[in-house]
Amino acid sequence: MPTSPPLLPPPAPPGPADHFTAFVAALSDPGHERVARAVAGESPSRLRGRILLERAAHLALTTDRPLHDIAVECGFPSYEVFARAFRRELGALPAAWRAEPTSYVIDSPTEVHFHPPAGLRLPARHRTDGVDLVVAMVEQHVGLVGELLDRARDVPDEDLDEPSTGEVVGEVGSAGSLRSALAHLVWQVEACAVVLADDGDADRDPRDVALARGASVATLRERLDRVGADLARAVERLAATGRLDEALVEAFSPRPRTTSHADLVVHLITLSVPHRRLAASRLQAAGVADPDRDAGPHWLATGPREAISR
Numbered sequence: 001m002p003t004s005p006p007l008l009p010p011p012a013p014p015g016p017a018d019h020f021t022a023f024v025a026a027l028s029d030p031g032h033e034r035v036a037r038a039v040a041g042e043s044p045s046r047l048r049g050r051i052l053l054e055r056a057a058h059l060a061l062t063t064d065r066p067l068h069d070i071a072v073e074c075g076f077p078s079y080e081v082f083a084r085a086f087r088r089e090l091g092a093l094p095a096a097w098r099a100e101p102t103s104y105v106i107d108s109p110t111e112v113h114f115h116p117p118a119g120l121r122l123p124a125r126h127r128t129d130g131v132d133l134v135v136a137m138v139e140q141h142v143g144l145v146g147e148l149l150d151r152a153r154d155v156p157d158e159d160l161d162e163p164s165t166g167e168v169v170g171e172v173g174s175a176g177s178l179r180s181a182l183a184h185l186v187w188q189v190e191a192c193a194v195v196l197a198d199d200g201d202a203d204r205d206p207r208d209v210a211l212a213r214g215a216s217v218a219t220l221r222e223r224l225d226r227v228g229a230d231l232a233r234a235v236e237r238l239a240a241t242g243r244l245d246e247a248l249v250e251a252f253s254p255r256p257r258t259t260s261h262a263d264l265v266v267h268l269i270t271l272s273v274p275h276r277r278l279a280a281s282r283l284q285a286a287g288v289a290d291p292d293r294d295a296g297p298h299w300l301a302t303g304p305r306e307a308i309s310r
Helices: 017-024 030-038 044-062 067-073 079-090 094-097 132-152 177-198 219-239 261-271 273-285 295-301 303-307
Strands: 113-115 119-122 245-251 259-262
Touching: 030 119, 030 259, 030 261, 044 067, 044 094, 044 113, 067 079, 067 094, 079 094, 094 177, 119 177, 132 177, 132 261, 132 273, 177 219, 177 261, 259 261, 261 273, 273 295
Parallel strands: none
Antiparallel strands: 113 119, 119 245, 245 259
């Protein structure tokens, strides 16, 4: 009696290595012009293999996952192929390298490298100056958020959680309350600090930064104090070394996007305005003065006074 052929397992969904392979194949698309120019001195196959090896080495360094699983996730057809490539580029077999690791960055004439947790770092196209101005903007923003938190410290819980009767701003929370606006402002600073860090925090995914909607004002202030100065120092370091135009590429996602350090700083300042405006209006409703009134020329960033006081 004939038997039916065994059913083949369904194909695995595309993973990070597949997304990155598609990204490399699409570098001729106009939307990836900056990446294509940055990697012009390296063939697509060399770029793909090198970046996937850098990602594999980073995973070996920062996780305890089996090396075979890492090889599969990073797109290598077999562990043997992975081990040979790893030894050729990093000077040791994966297990030996993991025991005594060195830098996972592989020399390249293009200076394009893997950036944790799932991106590319592109070199700056030109030196970016204006250090004092950029740092002052970030410091002023952090200072204004701190002022909002200080002035909200004595606001009763019922006023902190009172829903806004006016416009509710995007991600600020379903109720549009003072507490949720303050929580979002602190989260924005924390997430930006994670992305711009050049130390161990670079391995963190900014999406993992908790948005503590129900946190007390004192807790939010403590969180801001921990990261506010770090963010200002990171921006100062990047600006002073001409690296604000250095870019990050989400090359391991199905829809790759390119964002420069300068873009992140600009978005931090501009996207925070509605949240600061909502927080200021809720403070006024609770009988507390608006700190933006003491900010001098910063009114340009917050819009006309009528929009804040309505």
